[in-house]
Amino acid sequence: MSIWFTKMYDYFMKPLEKNRLGNIRKHLVSQQKGIILEIGSGTGANFCYYKQAEKVVAIEPDAAMMGQSFTRVEVATVPIELVNGSGEWLPFEDNSFDAAVGTLVLCTIPNPNRALKEIRRVCKPGVPILFIEHVRIDRPLLGNLQDLVTPLWKRLCDGCHLNRNTLELIQQNGFEVIKVEKYYKDILLSIEATNEK
Structure with a gap:
């Protein structure tokens, strides 16, 4: 990722985190x-x-982003293990985890199908x-605007696709979607699914 994006990420996200996004995160992962x-x-x-996890194994491909997370690891109430790696090639054995969480991540992964x-x-x-993801809005004007802006947005925000239909990708890759909640005029989704094999 670019250095400026990494350094400014938390600064730009802070208003969203305080207003609603933090509560959405808490609701999704705390149990x-x-x-x-x-x-x-x-x-x-x-x-x-x-709050109730035995351990969180957190995988992140960007070393600078991971470096910024160290202070949060130190104050977390559960053990956090940081792993430098890609979601497309997870260095873990089959059937290793009791849950998976992804928040604002599938928009930037080059091959989201592979990661899923x-x-x-x-x-x-x-x-x-469990996911929190922004998605392409299913309304002609706003959806087309997302399509138009995405090429420039990807360059500015290190590969982020504003117009990815992430919910559809999750469904197509064998997960059973249990619950979807929409926020911010339907651009942000909280998705609860289960791993069906």
Whole structure:
């Protein structure tokens, strides 16, 4: 990732985190138990919300982002293990995890289908698979605007696709979607699914 994007990420996200996003994160992850896989942990924004997990294994491909998460690891109430790696090639054995969490990550992974297949592989059957993702809005004007802006946005925000239909990708890759909540005029989704094998 670019240095400026990494350094400014938390600054730009802070208003969203305070207003609503922090509460959405907390609701999604605070009840998860066992050994949790977090994909694309970034600067560790979720770490403070894990309360019942035995351990969180957080994978992040960007060393600078991971470096910014160290202070959050130190104050977390559950053990956090940081792993430098890609969601597309998870260095874990099959059926290793009791849940998986991804927040604002599938938009930037170059091959999200590959990453979703890897999540399925390393998670036990039937366990929670949880996402917070922004998606392409299913309304002509706003959806077309997202399509128009995405090429420039990807360059500015290190590969982020504003117009990815992430919910559809999750469904196509063998997860059973249990619950979807929409926020911010339907651009942000909280997705609760299970790993069906």
